[in-house]
Amino acid sequence: xxxxxxxxxxxxxxxxxxxxxxxxxxxxxxxxxxxxxxxxxxxxxxxxxxxxxxxxxxxxxxxxxxxxxxxxxxxxxxxxxxxxxxxxxxxxxxxxxxxxxxxxxxxxxxxxxxxxxxxxxxxxxxxxxxxxxxxxxxxxxxxxxxxxxxxxxxxxxxxxxxxxxxxxxxxxxxxxxxxxxxxxxxxxxxxxxxxxxxxxxxxxxxxxxxxxxxxxxxxxxxxxxxxxxxxxxxxxxxxxxxxxxxxxxxxxxxxxxxxxxxxxxxxxxxxxxxxxxxxxxxxxxxxxxxxxxxxxxxxxxxxxxxxxxxxxxxxxxxxxxxxxxxxxxxxxxxxxxxxxxxxxxxxxxxxxxxxxxxxxxxxxxxxxxxxxxxxxxxxxxxxxxx
Ligand code: ATP
Numbered sequence: 001x002x003x004x005x006x007x008x009x010x011x012x013x014x015x016x017x018x019x020x021x022x023x024x025x026x027x028x029x030x031x032x033x034x035x036x037x038x039x040x041x042x043x044x045x046x047x048x049x050x051x052x053x054x055x056x057x058x059x060x061x062x063x064x065x066x067x068x069x070x071x072x073x074x075x076x077x078x079x080x081x082x083x084x085x086x087x088x089x090x091x092x093x094x095x096x097x098x099x100x101x102x103x104x105x106x107x108x109x110x111x112x113x114x115x116x117x118x119x120x121x122x123x124x125x126x127x128x129x130x131x132x133x134x135x136x137x138x139x140x141x142x143x144x145x146x147x148x149x150x151x152x153x154x155x156x157x158x159x160x161x162x163x164x165x166x167x168x169x170x171x172x173x174x175x176x177x178x179x180x181x182x183x184x185x186x187x188x189x190x191x192x193x194x195x196x197x198x199x200x201x202x203x204x205x206x207x208x209x210x211x212x213x214x215x216x217x218x219x220x221x222x223x224x225x226x227x228x229x230x231x232x233x234x235x236x237x238x239x240x241x242x243x244x245x246x247x248x249x250x251x252x253x254x255x256x257x258x259x260x261x262x263x264x265x266x267x268x269x270x271x272x273x274x275x276x277x278x279x280x281x282x283x284x285x286x287x288x289x290x291x292x293x294x295x296x297x298x299x300x301x302x303x304x305x306x307x308x309x310x311x312x313x314x315x316x317x318x319x320x321x322x323x324x325x326x327x328x329x330x331x332x333x334x335x336x337x338x339x340x341x342x343x344x345x346x347x348x349x350x351x352x353x354x355x356x357x358x359x360x361x362x363x364x365x366x367x368x369x370x371x372x373x374x375x376x377x378x379x380x381x382x383x384x385x386x
Pocket of ligand 1: 013014015037038040041042045046
């Protein structure tokens with residue numbers, strides 16, 4: 001097992017644009033780190049720099065305290081698990097798993113190979129398939145063979161590049177649980193690139209969010225969700241996304257296009273004196289006002305909303321409220337939407353309502369917002385002011 005230290009890492013490809021721009025991350029021994037961010041933000045580049053498949057333009061990479069910038073990939077003792085599995089089609093499952101051991105015989109003698117492969121296969125529930133070829137396996141089984149190959153190497157760290165993205169949703173869920181258990185059992189330092197919010201939130205001890213090669217925030221999943229450092233992280237983490245509303249402070253309230261809000265003093269102070277701020281509020285911090293207990297109603301504000309439509313999902317439902325975005329923040333919101341998913345900003349609020357709510361599309365309804373959970377962002381810097 002190993003620590004991995006990225007110190008001011010920079011990667012410039014031929015076009016000179018830094019795909020990784022001054023990224024510093026200290027990964028503890030045994031820690032599970034997730035790298036997330038929109039397509040092209042540099043996740044795979046950073047992973048490939050760690051494993052040695054990309055040169056480092058500047059900065060230092062230390063594994064167990066030793067600088068490895070110029071050390072060849074095979075001498076870094078790291079195991080990479082790819083999304084396309086990278087299995088040899090003509091070899092059996094056994095031989096695929098044994099492959100790294102056969103390449104490096106002085107590390108394990110022949111008898112040892114058999115034992116190691118069977119132990120890994122046991123952990124991954126592959127014992128019955130050892131004589132099969134990859135072509136006769138399901139996607140999930142192939143991914144487990146790729147994992148087996150990483151395990152037998154007894155590498156200092158595992159590096160995963162979107163390992164589950166070729167699997168269907170159900171299998172992804174099963175494999176996710178298996179990877180989490182395996183990592184806990186083996187305690188091997190792991191770095192995992194994903195697009196998938198659920199993988200990021202459930203697998204990682206910490207999650208690093210990247211935007212255009214720059215590290216935005218690295219924190220536990222809960223901290224990222226509850227205390228996003230800026231607009232970008234706030235919008236990226238969470239599904240459905242956090243809602244953003246232009247607002248300004250006036251007479252003790254925050255004025256927004258969907259209503260005037262009573263907010264805690266700290267939130268008011270954060271907005272006070274500014275021409276305009278952006279309020280961030282997650283869908284689950286709204287509720288059908290009729291269903292809110294008296295005990296907590298006072299912690300928020302009730303407003304009347306035009307509900308355009310609702311979506312019923314069984315365990316909850318989403319209601320949609322449209323509003324007119326202030327021109328002054330439209331630019332910021334468009335920019336944010338482009339960074340997050342390449343689309344234009346859609347000025348609507350998504351509210352998660354209890355499944356028993358009778359609010360329906362095309363109606364006016366009383367909606368409650370838990371204003372304690374609001375975030376106040378500076379539209380110019382994107383900083384979270386709360
Ligand atoms: P995705 O989620 O789509 O896989 P990513 O976050 O992993 O994206 P990278 O593949 O690391 O992103 O790419 C980061 C940036 O570097 C992108 O702008 C990409 O176009 C660029 N890039 C990646 N590989 C090369 C290369 N070999 N030569 C030039 N530019 C590259």
